[in-house]
Amino acid sequence: MTNPDYSPDPPSPCPRRIGLFGGTFDPIHIGHLASAAFAQEREHLEEIWFIPSALPPHKRRAAEHMKMPSPEQRYLMVQLATLDHPRFRVIDDELRRPGPSYSVDTVSALQARQDEPTQMQLILGMDAFAEIETWHRHQELLALVTFIVLSRPGSNAPACLSHLSSETRSALGIAVDGALDSRSQAVPALSASPSQGARVRFLEAPALDVSSSGIRAAIREGRSVRYLVPEPVRHLIEKEKLYK
Numbered sequence: 001m002t003n004p005d006y007s008p009d010p011p012s013p014c015p016r017r018i019g020l021f022g023g024t025f026d027p028i029h030i031g032h033l034a035s036a037a038f039a040q041e042r043e044h045l046e047e048i049w050f051i052p053s054a055l056p057p058h059k060r061r062a063a064e065h066m067k068m069p070s071p072e073q074r075y076l077m078v079q080l081a082t083l084d085h086p087r088f089r090v091i092d093d094e095l096r097r098p099g100p101s102y103s104v105d106t107v108s109a110l111q112a113r114q115d116e117p118t119q120m121q122l123i124l125g126m127d128a129f130a131e132i133e134t135w136h137r138h139q140e141l142l143a144l145v146t147f148i149v150l151s152r153p154g155s156n157a158p159a160c161l162s163h164l165s166s167e168t169r170s171a172l173g174i175a176v177d178g179a180l181d182s183r184s185q186a187v188p189a190l191s192a193s194p195s196q197g198a199r200v201r202f203l204e205a206p207a208l209d210v211s212s213s214g215i216r217a218a219i220r221e222g223r224s225v226r227y228l229v230p231e232p233v234r235h236l237i238e239k240e241k242l243y244k
């Protein structure tokens, strides 16, 4: 029987294309997984590399007094969640590196390690992409990778694009046709296509209104998260009494 998740690659993808999916994954949930699987298939990515980020303790919201997973436990949850997808891998670079981890350093280090030509595409939800200008050395990052931006319930592309400066839009090769209507859910017409040098692709991902913060809140309040996280992740959370 053929595995639909590992159908043969389309002809002549050279260099190989890898999707990098970073996040705190605290915990990883079906929104992450369905979006990553969608992007992999739609963009014919050879693999998706999940990159759990370091989470400085001060970033935790004060209201959340709960048993937080260690970085190793977050990493383990991502591993458990991705094990059965043949094109998903987990990268622990950001958890091993001391101090703050910046995407620009992670991408540079990963690129330096590849011994075949590799094009890296950063996958992120629209909420995260709207914040890109706050990222450390973001101009360098914009030059280093291309972006796959996934729609997410509650965010919309016009509002997201209107957040970005004209410098960033032009670095990304985006020209927007017409005015941005921030109430519209539609992905706006972009006058640049990848073949014309656009460095960002907007994808309408399956709309799953699931978030890690929602899952943490549900657990804290004693509600079930069955079907919102993969079963092995739910079992680990229960066994270790996380987020209680």
Ligand code: ATP
Pocket (backbone or CB within 6 Å): 022, 023, 024, 025, 026, 030, 031, 032, 035, 123, 124, 125, 126, 127, 128, 129, 150, 151, 152, 153, 205, 208, 209, 210, 211, 212, 213, 214
């Ligand atoms: P939190 O609720 O704690 O902010 P989160 O659910 O947004 O967490 P992260 O680990 O911060 O999860 O997200 C990693 C990446 O996955 C981000 O780029 C985010 O936009 C994206 N993402 C998270 N949930 C979804 C979803 N349901 N659909 C599409 N993208 C998502």
